[in-house]
Amino acid sequence: SAMIPLVNKNNETKLLEFIVVNVECPPILGLQASIDLNLITYHINMVSDSEPLINKYTDAIKHEFKDLFDGKLGSIPGTVSITLDSNAKPVAQPARRIPFGLVDDVKAELARMVTDGVIEPITKPTKWVHNIVIVRRKNNKIRLCFDPRQLNKYIIRARFQLPTFDEVKSRLKDAKFFVVLDASNGFWMFNLDEASSELLTFITPFGRFAFKRMAFEVASAPEEFCRIFCQMFENVEVNSGVLSYFDPKSHIVLSVDSSSQGLGAVILQNNKPIVYSSRALTKSEQAYCSIEREMLGIVNGCIKLRQFLIGRRVEVHTDHRPLETLFKRPLNKVPPRLQRMMLAVQGFDLHVVYKPGKELFIAHALSRAFVDEPVEKEFYTLNEEVICQVNALIENLPIADRILDRIKNETCKDTELIELKKYITAG
Template sequence: MLHCVGEDALEIYNPLSIQYADAQAKKMEEVLTAFRQYCAPRKNTVFERHQFWAYKHNEEAGIDKFVTDLRLRARDCEFGESEDLMLRDKIVFSIADHRLRERLLSTADLPLHKAIDICRAKEAATMQARAMAPNSSIEEQLVHAVSNTGRFAKYAKPQPNSARVALQEEWRTRACRNCGRLHKPRQCPAYNMDCRKCGKKNHFAAVCRSNPDVALVEAEAPDVNALYIAGISRAHKGNSRDTGWSSSLRVGGTLVTFKLDTGAEANVLPLAVAEGLPMPLNMQRTDTVLVAYGGVRIQPKGVVKLLVQARRKQAQLYFFVTDASDTPLLGRQACVQLDLVRKVEALARSAPATKQDLLQQYSSVFEGLGEFPGEHHIYTDPKAPPVIHGCRRIPYSVYDRLKDTLDDLQKRGVISRVTKPTAWVSSLCITEKRNGSLRVCLDPKDLNRAILHQHFSIPTPEDVQGKLAGKTIFTILDEKDGYHQIKLDDESADLCTFNTPWGRYRFHRLPFGIKSASEVFQQTNSEAFGDIEGVSVIADDMIIAAASKTEHDSILQKVMDRAIQLNVKFNKDKIQYMVGRSDTWATSLVPLE
């Protein structure tokens, strides 16, 4: 046998100390036993028992599967005669249903087989109850709601304080679903704003929950005999407001006012109007169904062919007669036939050729102080003690210039004087800009410790680098006054009170120095301009990058229109218009010409 097993087996055999029963007559069975002992895995009873007690019960798999797995694991634990007791204890410990566990614990001298039977009975009862009442969860909620509004509900002890605390904690820590920011109740900046993604109101595009069209996997089969019309409506007395385009046309010598609907696929004539025409109607039966807005299906009374005369043209048109509308409707094809509407391939403003043309064409974007929609609220830790700083000494060389700067900021509505007591008062910090003007900032060292961070990712130049690949034309815009384009609510303005030699002032716009200012400003800009393809925003700098002049002009027009819509202002002195490279932070990103 040793001759046949090979060199690897001999290397194992040679160091083995085999105790033969008869050294003179060695038996092959003794050698095989030694090999089995060598190859058998070494067991660690402590580890196996740890694995046994750590094993978790999967309720979906059922109690029988759980018991089987436990028996397999118990084989290596060497429980001996106490194995059934260990299995029973493990079952009781692992049951998640507290009522079932109470029943097991309340049973005296509980053997293993009885514990298993109780668990099986509970499993079966649960499955049968679900089968009998598929909506049990909803019914349970309704029953619970009714029980809470019963005759004894009025005697329940109210807990207004805990509810108020929970509500305050929620809006402090949970971002709003409509704007993505933290704010007080009923102060959402997205209120009454149009979403640029779905067109609906009261939310921003960044948090729009509408499903994109590409996610559609299957759709209802179209009806070949259905025509879409969106303009079905009934007239309302006393409402003379113009709700769309209309035109008066002659039908058989009678003047009829039609609503022009280029989105409709058919012409519609109300039954009352059709019966009032002077000529006889040769109405024919039709199987075509009209589909109005919202999917409402309308079965016409019939279809007629009538001669319709406009100013320059006339045409024989088919009309679906229905009593579901009071307004005659002319569809897209008929409007084109009668030359009432024309298709315009392109309608665009001429793009500014130079920087000066840009400043003239969009002069309002470069004048005054901008203001993003909504008000920002600065959140603070309510446990942080307020701190009041005294007034710092101002160098005589900037004394007069500082007073002029404060007067200018007050005139523009950035700051205002404060006479009432405020809990927080910060020191004033002055920096000088490149053009020699002064920038008034807060030194909110203590206030920043109390401010809660509003986390938002700020892109780095490296993050933007990939977007600029293959682009050859660039325009760099700088938002004028940066943070000051974000308005603060009244409570946050009080937090931003500061001392000066001429008394206290407070900021009504987001000041420089607040630790959350950069994230807030980046988030606001991203929501305002981030959805425009070809635009990259870092802080108050905006890069428009394009591969051609046509593409560049299209992106620039979208940015300018958006700025007008949101009342955002740019700095006309820092524009770099249609350049091949930039001397700002984007220098390393923009390729040389």
């Protein structure tokens, strides 16, 4: 053996031992020599156990809001009412038999619901009496499902329009913190008034019970739940991926493009995409000339993304320069084939601007990677077209408002024009 100095890649000199053997074999580099020559290196991350930051405050939060962490059923202040149609016919159903193997479980569940204040035993006569359906859960526990099918027929629902995802998403601008809230037994948080409680009476072999809280199966329950919770959180800012969030106060750009087989559109704010839209062209639309397809792209983008565009000044970017000039002409100077399309966007405040195709890369990609699904209906209806046509004519007529009002009044008196209006609107 011999000790020979070698220089590694870090220009460090290492004295390494070489052993010579009288055997034909490939040279072998040992582990220590490999380490000394920096051919093998250790990469060690020193990690120390530490609790997440949130855990530092867990005990303090639980102590301050201990009434929220006691595991008991929550209760929303106030009461909820169930309103019935005046033609409602009360139905009293007999009790259904319960299999012997479920009797103890049903008794235990009824007792739990009474303890939690969800239901209460009732002895006085009631006009409505419903049944229950027993469902076995995956955890082997049972759920008592209320069966108010007869009652639901007569419930007058307080119609409440739920916000769409796009409407909620538009409020997410500049958000930094997000939270997911899950209401456990959410409907049971709403207290019923006495009259409504009697409507939700159900019968079992162990007696009758009335719901003190809203039952899951009642037809009006989902809307009441969403209405109240939306009111509770309406002032909470829930807002910020690849897609940005819509800012109703910021400048809007609608970028559109068409290919031989599809249409694409995207709304941009500060050069960031907000929402996309694409679809395939029908067989007849594929036969359109270039300017018609590009015009159809604008119409499709406006109609599909109407929620974001109506009531706002919208800058439309297209790579077809003739459309920029076309939108500056009076409607009666537009080629007939395009007039009908332009009627469909009369309700939008559009400013069409030509942009080179290389700048419309998102809309360009969407028009070629379109959603391949059929068009369910015409992108606008005849009624909408007539309204747009009338509004366009009124806006371009060189007539004073006083004379226009007189024309309207006289039209309503003319029998022939009344008949003509009937044929136009009703067919």
